[in-house]
Amino acid sequence: xTSETKGMPLTLQSSPVRSGRNERLKEFATRQETLLFAVxxxxxxxxxxxxxxxxxxxxxxxxxxxxxxxxLMAIGQTLVILTGGIDLSVGALLGLSGVSAALAIRATTxxxxxxxMSIGIGIVAALAVxxxxxxxxxxxxxxxxxxxxIATLATMGACMGxxxxxxxxxxxxxxxxxxxxxxxxxxxxxxxTPLVVVLVLLVIAWLSLSRTRFGRRTYAIGSNPFAARVAGxxxxxxxxxxxxxxxxxxxxxGLFVYFRLGSGSPASGRGGELQSIAAAVIGGISLVGxxxxxxxxxxxxxxxxxxxxxxxxxxxxxxAQQIVVGALIAFAxxxxxxxxxxxxx
Amino acid sequence: MSKxxxxxxxxxxxxxxxxxxxxxxxxxxxxxEVVGLVGDNGAGKSxxxxxxxxxxxxxxxxxxxxGQPVEWNSPHDAxxxxxxxxxxxxxxxxxxxxxxxxxxxxxxxxxxFWGKLGFLANKSMDARARQELEKVGIAVPSSSRSVAKLxxxxxxxxxIGRAVTWATKVIILDEPTNHLGARQSAEVLHVIKQAREKGxxxxxxxxxxxxxxxxxxxxxxxxxxRVAVDAPTSTFTPDSLVKAITGFEVVAS
Numbered sequence: 001x002t003s004e005t006k007g008m009p010l011t012l013q014s015s016p017v018r019s020g021r022n023e024r025l026k027e028f029a030t031r032q033e034t035l036l037f038a039v040x041x042x043x044x045x046x047x048x049x050x051x052x053x054x055x056x057x058x059x060x061x062x063x064x065x066x067x068x069x070x071x072l073m074a075i076g077q078t079l080v081i082l083t084g085g086i087d088l089s090v091g092a093l094l095g096l097s098g099v100s101a102a103l104a105i106r107a108t109t110x111x112x113x114x115x116x117m118s119i120g121i122g123i124v125a126a127l128a129v130x131x132x133x134x135x136x137x138x139x140x141x142x143x144x145x146x147x148x149x150i151a152t153l154a155t156m157g158a159c160m161g162x163x164x165x166x167x168x169x170x171x172x173x174x175x176x177x178x179x180x181x182x183x184x185x186x187x188x189x190x191x192x193t194p195l196v197v198v199l200v201l202l203v204i205a206w207l208s209l210s211r212t213r214f215g216r217r218t219y220a221i222g223s224n225p226f227a228a229r230v231a232g233x234x235x236x237x238x239x240x241x242x243x244x245x246x247x248x249x250x251x252x253x254g255l256f257v258y259f260r261l262g263s264g265s266p267a268s269g270r271g272g273e274l275q276s277i278a279a280a281v282i283g284g285i286s287l288v289g290x291x292x293x294x295x296x297x298x299x300x301x302x303x304x305x306x307x308x309x310x311x312x313x314x315x316x317x318x319x320a321q322q323i324v325v326g327a328l329i330a331f332a333x334x335x336x337x338x339x340x341x342x343x344x345x
Numbered sequence: 346m347s348k349x350x351x352x353x354x355x356x357x358x359x360x361x362x363x364x365x366x367x368x369x370x371x372x373x374x375x376x377x378e379v380v381g382l383v384g385d386n387g388a389g390k391s392x393x394x395x396x397x398x399x400x401x402x403x404x405x406x407x408x409x410x411x412g413q414p415v416e417w418n419s420p421h422d423a424x425x426x427x428x429x430x431x432x433x434x435x436x437x438x439x440x441x442x443x444x445x446x447x448x449x450x451x452x453x454x455x456x457x458f459w460g461k462l463g464f465l466a467n468k469s470m471d472a473r474a475r476q477e478l479e480k481v482g483i484a485v486p487s488s489s490r491s492v493a494k495l496x497x498x499x500x501x502x503x504x505i506g507r508a509v510t511w512a513t514k515v516i517i518l519d520e521p522t523n524h525l526g527a528r529q530s531a532e533v534l535h536v537i538k539q540a541r542e543k544g545x546x547x548x549x550x551x552x553x554x555x556x557x558x559x560x561x562x563x564x565x566x567x568x569x570x571r572v573a574v575d576a577p578t579s580t581f582t583p584d585s586l587v588k589a590i591t592g593f594e595v596v597a598s
Binding site: 208 | 441462
């Protein structure tokens with residue numbers, strides 16, 4: 001590359017500008033999103049051959065119901081991983097915020113409050129829990145200087161423990177019927193209100209990462225935190241925002257599951273950290289930080305959710321799911337590594 | 346030096362525990378002047394650079410910008426007053442484009458409502474990045490290309506171009522020609538000369554003495570935390586410069 005540079009003025013062009021149709025086609029074909037979509041289509045085909053029921057709008061609607069919470073956690077995970085961090089607390093936080101909403105709603109409705117009001121209080125309770133845990137993650141990382149891995153491992157444990165303490169380890173039922181209606185009434189065959197919320201949040205995440213100053217700085221911090229700092233970016237404040245957003249999104253995921261089931265289960269969110277990391281790395285988010293798009297994560301989340309429901313349909317027991325998700329992560333990271341070696345060669 | 350210094354350090358001292366890193370150091374640079382800062386490892390060059398760039402606070406002494414005393418609490422303070430520093434370990438974010446790097450920390454947003462939401466004015470930033478880099482002799486056909494895809498020399502040129510773009514008074518370049526080939530170094534030296542033409546004060550730290558002799562107007566030699574020699578470049582020969590660094594006092598004037 002350097003040998004092509006001819007004297008002064010210094011030229012950054014290292015190869016002739018390529019804009020032929022073949023080049024564009026090649027670029028499209030090798031894009032992460034295109035490949036992921038091909039993987040997804042292949043998977044649907046395989047699962048459908050094994051169990052024809054897999055290929056139906058009803059089944060796809062169910063996949064989307066699994067996709068919702070994974071997608072929400074994965075958006076937060078994407079932001080965090082882009083900055084070079086990792087958030088292990090999202091799954092446990094999903095559980096804690098879900099049961100917090102369930103407890104608040106049960107307490108307020110049993111005292112005779114109007115269901116709409118009560119549901120509103122439940123939503124606020126869950127979001128407050130999410131923001132608080134995100135804040136604690138951010139403070140542990142930026143002030144106490146803990147590695148994100150350790151900080152969020154600690155809050156993951158704390159969230160799991162708190163969930164068990166406040167629920168006594170049992171399911172919190174007693175939701176007004178409106179909850180299940182909101183969570184499960186389908187329109188356009190496959191959508192529900194919570195799913196629309198997920199899609200809106202996905203679009204907002206995509207716009208902010210690709211078009212705004214917030215997104216630009218998120219990438220910059222993951223790419224070279226030193227450069228970001230000396231360029232005058234307040235890295236700590238930005239990281240605080242990112243972890244609080246990840247916490248809030250995990251809380252929305254907790255609400256999603258609560259509205260779907262109509263109860264708060266202390267077991268929900270288990271393995272959520274694994275699923276969200278899988279969605280992000282399958283989607284091409286580099287664990288080193290600074291590289292990847294949330295559109296990739298969305299396809300990664302769709303693949304993760306399809307694998308989970310596909311496994312059930314082809315008769316693999318639910319407890320084996322985590323093995324598959326773990327294998328997916330290892331595979332995706334290995335593929336990323338191969339791609340990187342090729343592009344740097 | 347008849348010129349009024351634009352940036353000046355007087356009586357700077359800094360200790361790390363029992364180690365005296367800087368001992369009563371005076372240093373100055375004028376607008377349109379390139380000053381070479383040389384010395385062996387441990388002579389105090391990087392400690393002085395850290396004080397000048399705002400990364401460290403000196404234990405004693407004072408800094409003056411345009412004759413006014415200044416105090417830095419962070420490199421950002423110095424940045425805001427027109428002092429740009431190019432650090433030895435790259436100041437670029439490799440995964441970002443050339444123009445995103447030029448505008449890092451100074452991103453421009455579109456006017457109106459969307460701008461309030463933080464939407465970036467990428468087109469105008471791309472165009473301006475290209476213009477500014479061209480001014481210092483760096484041609485950028487595609488400022489949307491990511492920096493990771495550039496060669497080492499091109500990257501360094503972008504980093505210096507960025508510093509020259511934003512600096513209004515001083516640029517501090519810490520080993521900018523390190524790890525570069527002969528031609529790439531020549532290109533970097535060319536950009537430094539452009540910065541001087543632009544009227545900036547340039548502080549050039551380097552171990553590569555031929556580069557220092559080629560591009561500077563004055564050389565400050567540091568030894569054991571003190572300024573050993575401070576003289577116009579024309580008074581040095583390659584031999585006398587080496588002797589000044591290693592400890593044989595040969596002041597050629």
